[in-house]
Amino acid sequence: MKKNIFILLLTIILFISSYSFGQKPNISAQSAILMDKESGRILIEYNPYIRLPMASTTKIMTALIALERGNINDKIEIKKHYVGVEGSSIYLYEGEIISLEDLLYGLMLRSGNDAAIAIADYIGGNIEQFVFMMNQKAKIIGANNTNFVNPHGLHDDNHYTTAYDLALITKEAMNIEKFTEIVKSKMWKAHREKNNLFYNKNNTLWEYEGGDGVKIGYTIRAGRCLVSSATRNGRTIIAIVLNDRNWFNDCYNLLDYGFENFRNYVIFDRGQCLREIAVINGRKDFVSVVIKNLFTYPLKEEELDKVKIYIDLPNEILAPIEKNQVIGKARVYLDGVLIHEEDIISKEAVAKLGFFESLIKTINTKDKN
Incomplete structure (x- = not known):
C-alpha cells in the first residue's frame, strides 16, 4: 500500500486568548517553573530540575492518591496516632468520626498534618503503603526526581522533588474535578462540632485574577514553597516556586508572563x-x-x-x-x-x-x- x-x-x-509582549520576570526562588496545564508546555523555567525539599506542597500528591483510591463520603474513625502531629493541624481528636471529604479540605485549606496522617493510614492501610503509592504514582506520571517518605512534607533528607516534577503532579491532580473544587475553596465548614471552619491559606484566591489556589508550604529547611494556578479565558497556567522569600509576588509575576506572552492557538x-x-x-x-x-x-x-x-x-x-x-x-x-x-x-x-x-x-x- x-x-x-x-x-x-x-x-x-485560530487563537483564544489575549497577547502582549513582556520581559522575563526576575524572581528570587531557588527553583521555579511556569507550565501550561493543558499542553504541559514549560513557558519559563529557573533551575527546574534540582532536587529540593517541598514542605506541605507534598499534600498535592496526598490528595491526588486519596481522590483516586478513596470515596469522599467514607467515614473515618480517628486513631490515637493521628492526633497531635507536629506542625499545622485541624485538631483531630481520638475517636472522632469524620468524612474523607472533610479531611481533604482540612488537608488542602488548613494544611493539616494530622489530616494527612489520617488520610494516608486509611487509604493505604498504613503510612508506609500509602507512601509507596505516592512514589509509584510519581513514576507513572514522569516525576522521576521525586521521593516521598511521608504524606505531609515535614522535613526528611530523603523527601524531595523538583519544580518540574511538582508541576507534573499538580497538572495530574488538577485533572480531577474534585481536587480543583477543593483548592479553589476559600472556606469550608466541616461536619464536626468544633474546629469546623477551614479558611484557605493560599492568598492567590484573593489577590490574583482567576486564581485557583492550589497549595502553600513552609519549613525552615525547605523555605517558602508555593504552587499557584490561575485560569483565564478557559486557559490554566501553573506557577511553582521553591525556597522563595517573595513567593506570592514571584508566582504572580510568572503567571502574568504566561498570560501576556502566549496565545493558546488551535x-x-x-x-x-x-x-x-x-x-x-x-x-x-x-x-x-x-x-x-x-x-x-x-x-x-x-x-x-x-x-x-x-x-x-x-x-x-x-x-x-x-x-x-x-x-x-x-x-x-x-x-x-x-x-x-x-x-x-x-x-x-x-x-x-x-x-x-x-x-x-x-x-x-x-x-x-
Whole structure:
C-alpha cells in the first residue's frame, strides 16, 4: 500500500486568548517553573530540575492518591496516632468520626498534618503503603526526581522533588474535578462540632485574577514553597516556586508572563477534514479522513513560523474500513522538536464489495476503458 507524506506549514491559526509582549520576570526562588496545564508546555523555567525539599506542597500528591483510591463520603474513625502531629493541624481528636471529604479540605485549606496522617493510614492501610503509592504514582506520571517518605512534607533528607516534577503532579491532580473544587475553596465548614471552619491559606484566591489556589508550604529547611494556578479565558497556567522569600509576588509575576506572552492557538480541530483517500474493493471509491482530537498549544507570536505539521497518510486503503478507524498520523513540530502526535481517522465506514459486486465493478471498469 503506497504512502504519501506531506507537510502543512502553519499559516493561519485560530487563537483564544489575549497577547502582549513582556520581559522575563526576575524572581528570587531557588527553583521555579511556569507550565501550561493543558499542553504541559514549560513557558519559563529557573533551575527546574534540582532536587529540593517541598514542605506541605507534598499534600498535592496526598490528595491526588486519596481522590483516586478513596470515596469522599467514607467515614473515618480517628486513631490515637493521628492526633497531635507536629506542625499545622485541624485538631483531630481520638475517636472522632469524620468524612474523607472533610479531611481533604482540612488537608488542602488548613494544611493539616494530622489530616494527612489520617488520610494516608486509611487509604493505604498504613503510612508506609500509602507512601509507596505516592512514589509509584510519581513514576507513572514522569516525576522521576521525586521521593516521598511521608504524606505531609515535614522535613526528611530523603523527601524531595523538583519544580518540574511538582508541576507534573499538580497538572495530574488538577485533572480531577474534585481536587480543583477543593483548592479553589476559600472556606469550608466541616461536619464536626468544633474546629469546623477551614479558611484557605493560599492568598492567590484573593489577590490574583482567576486564581485557583492550589497549595502553600513552609519549613525552615525547605523555605517558602508555593504552587499557584490561575485560569483565564478557559486557559490554566501553573506557577511553582521553591525556597522563595517573595513567593506570592514571584508566582504572580510568572503567571502574568504566561498570560501576556502566549496565545493558546488551535493547531487543528476535532473532526477537521483533511482529504479523501481512494478505497480498494469498497462500496465507496473514497473515504474522508479527519483529525481525531482538538489540539491547542501556547505559542509566542514569533514562534508561529517555526511550527510545521506533518501529515502521514496512505494514497489508498483496502476495504472494509470501520468508522473512526485510524488511517494515519498528524505530527506537530515546533522548531524541529516534536510536540504532539494525533490520530487521523476515517469519517465513515466503507463496506467491502461482495464477490459478485466486485466482479461487476471490474467488468464495468474494463468496459469504460
